[in-house]
Amino acid sequence: MGLITCNKRYYQKTIRQCVKAQEMIMQQQHATKPRPVSMNITEKDETIMSTEIFPTAKVVPMVLTNKEPVILSFDDVPGPKALKHLARFRQYLSEVGTQLTAGFITVGLNVGTYINTRKPLKNLSSLFDEYGPVVRFISPVGSDIVLINHPDHIQKVYTMEGEYPVRSTLDSLEKYRSEHRHHTYGLYTVQGNDWYRQRTLVVNPLNDSIVHHLIGINDVCDSFTGKIYNSRNYQDQLVKDLYKELHKWAFDCMGLILFSKRFTMLDTELVYSQCDMSWLYHSLEKATEAIIKCESGLQFWKLFPTPAWSSLVKYCDNLDSLIGKHVMEAEQSISFTKDISEIKNKSLIHAMLMGEEKMGAEDIATIIMDMLLIGVNTVTSSMSFILYYLAKYQRAQKILYNEIRELNSNLSINDMKKLTDQTPYLQACIKETLRLVPPIPVLTRVLPKNITLDRYNIPRGTLIIMSTQDSSLKEGNYEDAAVFTPERWLKDDAKEYHAFASIPFGSGPRKCLGQNIAETMLALLTAKIVQKYKLEYHYGDIQSTRNFISRPNKPLKIRFVDRP
Ligand code: HEM
Numbered sequence: 001m002g003l004i005t006c007n008k009r010y011y012q013k014t015i016r017q018c019v020k021a022q023e024m025i026m027q028q029q030h031a032t033k034p035r036p037v038s039m040n041i042t043e044k045d046e047t048i049m050s051t052e053i054f055p056t057a058k059v060v061p062m063v064l065t066n067k068e069p070v071i072l073s074f075d076d077v078p079g080p081k082a083l084k085h086l087a088r089f090r091q092y093l094s095e096v097g098t099q100l101t102a103g104f105i106t107v108g109l110n111v112g113t114y115i116n117t118r119k120p121l122k123n124l125s126s127l128f129d130e131y132g133p134v135v136r137f138i139s140p141v142g143s144d145i146v147l148i149n150h151p152d153h154i155q156k157v158y159t160m161e162g163e164y165p166v167r168s169t170l171d172s173l174e175k176y177r178s179e180h181r182h183h184t185y186g187l188y189t190v191q192g193n194d195w196y197r198q199r200t201l202v203v204n205p206l207n208d209s210i211v212h213h214l215i216g217i218n219d220v221c222d223s224f225t226g227k228i229y230n231s232r233n234y235q236d237q238l239v240k241d242l243y244k245e246l247h248k249w250a251f252d253c254m255g256l257i258l259f260s261k262r263f264t265m266l267d268t269e270l271v272y273s274q275c276d277m278s279w280l281y282h283s284l285e286k287a288t289e290a291i292i293k294c295e296s297g298l299q300f301w302k303l304f305p306t307p308a309w310s311s312l313v314k315y316c317d318n319l320d321s322l323i324g325k326h327v328m329e330a331e332q333s334i335s336f337t338k339d340i341s342e343i344k345n346k347s348l349i350h351a352m353l354m355g356e357e358k359m360g361a362e363d364i365a366t367i368i369m370d371m372l373l374i375g376v377n378t379v380t381s382s383m384s385f386i387l388y389y390l391a392k393y394q395r396a397q398k399i400l401y402n403e404i405r406e407l408n409s410n411l412s413i414n415d416m417k418k419l420t421d422q423t424p425y426l427q428a429c430i431k432e433t434l435r436l437v438p439p440i441p442v443l444t445r446v447l448p449k450n451i452t453l454d455r456y457n458i459p460r461g462t463l464i465i466m467s468t469q470d471s472s473l474k475e476g477n478y479e480d481a482a483v484f485t486p487e488r489w490l491k492d493d494a495k496e497y498h499a500f501a502s503i504p505f506g507s508g509p510r511k512c513l514g515q516n517i518a519e520t521m522l523a524l525l526t527a528k529i530v531q532k533y534k535l536e537y538h539y540g541d542i543q544s545t546r547n548f549i550s551r552p553n554k555p556l557k558i559r560f561v562d563r564p
Pocket residue numbers: 167187188189199370371372374375376378379382434438439440443444503504505506507508509510511512513514515517518
């Protein structure tokens with residue numbers, strides 16, 4: 001639909017150019033005849049006209065025959081006009097950077113969620129409806145931003161990202177690291193060769209870690225279902241905030257994978273006590289809140305320390321030192337052990353410390369911090385929405401329950417592949433939830449080369465924001481796109497879906513490192529909950545917030561009714 005609107009606009013523009021060219025040719029012909037005094041055209045005017053006529057006339061046959069592609073300039077990319085006037089301030093505010101425009105976009109999106117005005121604020125999809133599939137934001141302060149949502153364009157960006165893909169970083173975390181800690185490591189935020197080196201060092205130990213801890217994760221999932229049993233009210237809802245409980249579950253699972261430790265946050269009430277484990281959990285929660293605040297809206301923290309910035313510094317410092325303690329403990333245990341080969345598999349931290357290329361303790365702590373921040377928050381968000389959709393779509397829940405019941409096992413497995421093969425409907429439910437609510441709703445790239453998108457030439461270095469959530473919710477890409485339909489992934493037609501219409505884990509060499517881990521955690525807990533409880537939801541529709549990691553915008557009041 002957006003593509004059609006855009007092409008329509010393009011053709012209208014070309015037709016206007018064509019008419020203008022014809023008028024000018026006619027004027028030029030008239031110019032050779034004796035000229036009426038009222039026209040008053042000077043020699044200078046004639047020169048201008050003749051230089052304008054030919055380029056325009058040259059374009060016309062190309063468009064009409066539609067044989068040669070016409071490349072339109074970057075200036076032709078449509079976008080909101082208001083921001084163009086702000087461009088005048090560019091010279092004064094250069095230090096604020098590109099993200100201010102991203103801030104404008106985020107403010108628009110977030111405010112739209114909270115304020116119920118008569119004239120609703122624009123969200124990304126209305127921008128695409130208005131301007132077409134390629135929208136330009138002229139930044140008042142930094143590089144311009146281009147917004148896209150068409151799967152073809154998203155695919156093209158990924159194919160041109162190069163060997164060392166560059167994503168726009170979380171500015172607040174990057175500033176914290178470079179200015180406050182004088183240390184720029186961090187897998188999500190680092191770029192270029194450094195990124196490649198880190199990723200190569202982490203990828204294998206991380207995959208091994210999930211295999212080692214399957215049984216432990218299974219136990220944490222059992223703790224969660226047990227906790228539901230023990231802490232329901234008379235309406236079979238959790239007395240506590242379900243989102244927070246899921247957050248603790250994700251934290252405990254990630255504790256096993258990243259530290260090989262049982263954090264038991266689910267079982268303990270000592271959330272704000274003085275023990276290291278609860279401080280780590282508390283700091284993670286607070287650091288996430290502070291990053292969300294800093295990344296949404298106008299980024300004044302770049303100019304002076306705002307309360308959100310001070311909170312970010314405080315809690316990221318906490319995280320750094322608490323994780324650093326675990327890394328130091330691992331270093332010590334290595335230095336006291338004779339049989340080095342045995343200890344290498346003790347934890348992900350041990351494996352990284354003993355990798356072929358030695359990594360410093362601070363570097364490892366930063367990588368672990370990134371994985372904790374991304375991993376815990378994304379998995380919690382997805383798990384919340386899986387439960388919500390299953391509770392809302394009873395028919396889907398019934399099919400899933402039958403699939404799990406037929407497995408006729410207690411699901412206490414240590415072979416994930418077997419579980420995946422035996423539960424196609426469960427996998428489809430996870431995939432469908434991630435299509436409807438990808439926890440990271442927009443992905444970014446800065447390309448090393450110019451790229452042509454929908455005939456517009458986008459210069460290299462432009463920040464390209466890919467609205468992957470908008471793409472996966474578009475009717476043109478999926479029929480009944482807003483409806484939770486896991487079956488769509490099991491039909492033959494699924495093969496016809498565009499491979500880039502729904503990419504919740506990103507794509508290419510820089511795609512999510514934790515996909516395997518996330519899918520395992522989500523599958524295990526969903527299976528265990530549905531096996532034990534019938535889920536119900538009797539309240540208003542829940543949507544996702546549009547933060548850099550989205551979450552439910554309302555309390556998850558799901559009922560967990562015992563199955564007979
Ligand atoms: C449902 C859960 C998850 C979703 C939907 C998700 C999604 C994503 C996405 C979209 C990206 C960016 C990809 C791109 O730019 O093309 C990403 C990157 C990343 N994710 Fe995940 N993620 C999830 C869970 C996890 C977990 C559990 C971990 C930790 C083990 C993790 C670690 C990472 C890391 C380290 C990166 C940066 C990779 C790099 O820059 O090389 N993610 N994730």
